[in-house]
Amino acid sequence: xxxxxxxxxxxxLERELAPLPKFRAKQxxxxxxxxxxxxxxxMNDLPKNLRGELAERYEIKIADIKKQLDSSDGLTTKFLLGxxxxxxxxxxxxxxxxxxxxxxxxxxxxxxxxxxxxSTLKGLERNLTAAEMLGEIFFVxxxxxxxxxxxxxxxxxxxxxxxxxxxxxxxxxHEDYCLGMSYRKITISTCGIVPAIKKLRDEKIxxxxxxxxxxxxxxxRSALMPINSAFDLKSLLAAGNxxxxxxxxRVTYEYILLGGVNDTEEHARRLAKILSGQLANVxxxxxNPVDERTFSPPTNHAVKKFFHFLNTHGIGATIRxxxxxxxxxxxxxxxxxxxxxxxxxxxxxxxx
Ligand code: SAH
Numbered sequence: 001x002x003x004x005x006x007x008x009x010x011x012x013l014e015r016e017l018a019p020l021p022k023f024r025a026k027q028x029x030x031x032x033x034x035x036x037x038x039x040x041x042x043m044n045d046l047p048k049n050l051r052g053e054l055a056e057r058y059e060i061k062i063a064d065i066k067k068q069l070d071s072s073d074g075l076t077t078k079f080l081l082g083x084x085x086x087x088x089x090x091x092x093x094x095x096x097x098x099x100x101x102x103x104x105x106x107x108x109x110x111x112x113x114x115x116x117x118x119s120t121l122k123g124l125e126r127n128l129t130a131a132e133m134l135g136e137i138f139f140v141x142x143x144x145x146x147x148x149x150x151x152x153x154x155x156x157x158x159x160x161x162x163x164x165x166x167x168x169x170x171x172x173x174h175e176d177y178c179l180g181m182s183y184r185k186i187t188i189s190t191c192g193i194v195p196a197i198k199k200l201r202d203e204k205i206x207x208x209x210x211x212x213x214x215x216x217x218x219x220x221r222s223a224l225m226p227i228n229s230a231f232d233l234k235s236l237l238a239a240g241n242x243x244x245x246x247x248x249x250r251v252t253y254e255y256i257l258l259g260g261v262n263d264t265e266e267h268a269r270r271l272a273k274i275l276s277g278q279l280a281n282v283x284x285x286x287x288n289p290v291d292e293r294t295f296s297p298p299t300n301h302a303v304k305k306f307f308h309f310l311n312t313h314g315i316g317a318t319i320r321x322x323x324x325x326x327x328x329x330x331x332x333x334x335x336x337x338x339x340x341x342x343x344x345x346x347x348x349x350x351x352x
Contacts, residue, residue, distance in 0.1 A: 002056075002057060002058055002059040003016070003057065003058050003059070004058070004059055004060065004061050004084075004131065005028070005032060005058050005059070005060050006032060006060050006061055006062055006131055006134075006135060006138075007129065007130055007131020007132070007134050007135065007172070008131075009168075009171075009172055009175070010025060010026065010029050010175070010177055013025040013028060013029055020050075024046070024050075026177070027043070027045055027046065028043065028046075028054075029177050029178075030177065031043045032060055033177060033178045033179070034177070036138070036141075036142055037060065038060050038061070039055070039060070040052075040054040040055045040058070040060075041055065061084070062135035062138050062139055063081035063082060063083055063089070063132070063135050063136070063139055064081065064082045065079055065080075065081060065082075065139070066079075066080045066081060066082045066088060067079065067080035068080075074095075075094065075095045075096075076092060076093065076094050076095070077092070077093045077143075078090060078091070078092045078093075079091045079092075079093070079139065079140075079143075081135075081136065081139060083108075083128075083132055087108045087125060087126065088108075089105040089108060089128065089132070089136065089155070089156060090105055090155055090156055091103065091104055091105065091136045091139060091140060091155065092155065093140050093143070093144070093148075098149070099148075099149030099150060100140075100144060100146075100148045100149050100150075101148060101149060101150045101151070101152060102136070102137055102140045102148045102150075102151055102152070103152045103153075103154050103155050104133055104136040104137060104151060104152070104153055104155050105128065105133075105136065105155035105156040105157050106127075106128055106133060106153055106155070106156070106157035106158065106159040106161075106162050106166060107124060107125075107126070107127050107128055107156060107157025107158065107159075107161065107162055108124070108125040108126050108127075108128065108156070108157070109122055109123055109124045109125040109126075109156065109157070110123075110124055110156055110157050110158055111123055111124035111158070111161070112158050112161075112191050112225070112226065112227055113225075113226045113227075114191060114212075114214075114224065114225045114226075114227075115223070115224050115225070115293070115295075116214075116224065116256060116258060116287060116290070116293055116295050117290070117293075118290040118291075118292065118293070119155075119156040119157065121292055124157075127157075127161075127162040127165060128157070128162065128165065129165055130165045130166075130168035130169035130172060131169075133153075133165065133166070133169040134169050134172060134173060134178075136155075137151055137173065137179070141179075147179060147181075149185065150185040150186070150187070151173070151181070151185065151186045151187070152186075152187040152189065152210075153166070153186070153187065153188045153189060154187065154189040154210070158190065158191055158193065159188050159189070159190060160188070160190045160193040160196035160197070160200070161193060161196075163196055163199065166188070167200075167203060167205075170183070170186060170205055170207065171205070173186070174205070183205045183206050183207045184206060184207075184208065184249075186207045186208065187207065187208040187209075187210050187252075188200070188207050188208070188209055188210065189210040189211075189212060189254065190209070190210070190211060190212065191212045191225055191227050192211060192212065192213075192225070192227055192228070192231055192236045192239075193227070193231065194231040194235050194236055194239045195231075197209070197211075197236075197239040197240070197243055198239055198242070200243070201242060201243050201246045201247065206247045206248070206249055207249075208249055208250075208252065209240070209243050209244075209247075209249065209251050209252070210251070210252040210253075210254055210283070211236065211240050211251060211252070211253050211254065212225070212254045212256075213236075213253040213254060213255050213271075213282075214254070214255055214256050214258075214262065215228075215262050215267075216233075216262075216267055216270035216271040216273075216274055217233065217270060218232050218233050220261075220262060221233060224258075224261075224262075233274065237274060237275075237278070240253070240278065240280065241278050241279070241280075244278065244279035244280065245279065250279050250280060250281060251278070251279065251280045252280070252281055252282070252283050253275065253280055253281070253282045253283070254282075254283050254285060255271065255282055255283065255284050255285065256285045256286075256287050257284055257285065257286050257287060257297075257298040257302065257303055257306060258287045258295045258296070258297075258298065259287065259295065259296035259297055259298045259299065259302070260296065260298075261295060263298040263302045263303070263306055264302075265305060265306070265309055267306070268305070268306045268309035268310055268313075269309065269313075271310065271315070272309065272310055272313040272314065272315050275315050276314060276315070280315075281315070281316040281317060281318065282310055282315055282316070282317040282318070283317070283318050283319075283320055284303065284306060284307055284310075284317055284318065284319045284320065285320045286298055286303055286319070286320070303319060307319055
């Protein structure tokens with residue numbers, strides 16, 4: 001089998017291609033990452049015999065497209081991408097008025113077990129590699145014919161449970177020879193893996209952190225999100241606050257509004273209380289119905305009331321604009337519908 005060069009850092013390319021001189025690795029990196037080349041044949045500045053030798057040993061491959069769904073308003077496009085081993089991941093392109101944003105997956109499936117989410121229904125199949133995550137971004141760049149303006153790691157999976165590959169991908173995307181992407185244009189969304197949030201703070205890569213909160217007290221949060229039994233609200237809010245203070249970056253707390261479950265004024269009051277004094281804002285997400293889940297969306301009235309309460313009690317809140325509901329853009333819904341393979345759930349929460 002040929003080795004895939006896509007996703008290697010410059011140092012890894014130099015090592016892989018030794019004893020070729022280092023400038024060759026640089027040329028090849030530019031062809032892969034700047035010019036999007038998929039064959040060696042087109043690399044005109046390499047000697048012809050070298051191109052032939054490279055083609056015998058290596059390939060340059062990102063994912064194959066399996067499905068494309070466009071929302072009726074033309075703003076959202078969802079892709080199902082096929083990976084080398086046959087696994088499939090979802091990627092969503094959102095065309096906002098402030099630029100193009102891509103939402104990528106970090107794992108195939110998810111082991112976190114949140115009760116409202118479709119991505120976790122069949123457990124975790126495997127982690128994505130750094131190359132596969134970077135490939136999701138490149139796929140959309142090639143589709144658009146230009147580099148996306150921002151990246152959110154909010155698709156299927158828990159990014160902080162795939163920590164090393166995530167950090168490798170972020171650093172590579174940031175390199176000038178790759179996408180030269182500013183860390184500020186990247187958002188990581190987590191269900192609250194507290195030790196990994198602390199580790200991320202120390203990486204000195206000022207990405208935006210988004211924490212999926214969804215409940216203002218431990219009892220309700222543990223019922224909705226099993227991870228809360230491992231890392232409770234107090235430790236999560238402390239880690240979020242610490243991240244904000246250390247990086248100077250405002251943390252976003254995501255709050256899904258589930259009709260009749262966590263959407264009353266009393267919940268809003270408790271949420272405002274636990275977030276008071278934090279460098280934070282709240283993004284309210286009206287629940288996106290999932291076939292296999294029994295929750296209901298909130299009423300419009302409840303959403304507006306909740307939003308108003310937070311904003312008049314010192315907590316900046318926004319309501320997530322619903323995008324692409326008609327293309328199953330909510331987490332994991334497309335993949336869940338097309339899933340054929342059997343997946344074995346993993347039980348351990350390891351963060352290293
Ligand atoms: N594991 C990470 C990222 C993936 S989930 C995390 O938990 O943040 C991305 C966001 O979508 C999370 O805030 C998640 O709670 C939310 N989400 C999941 N299912 C949803 C649904 N059916 N409707 C609305 N939001 C949902």
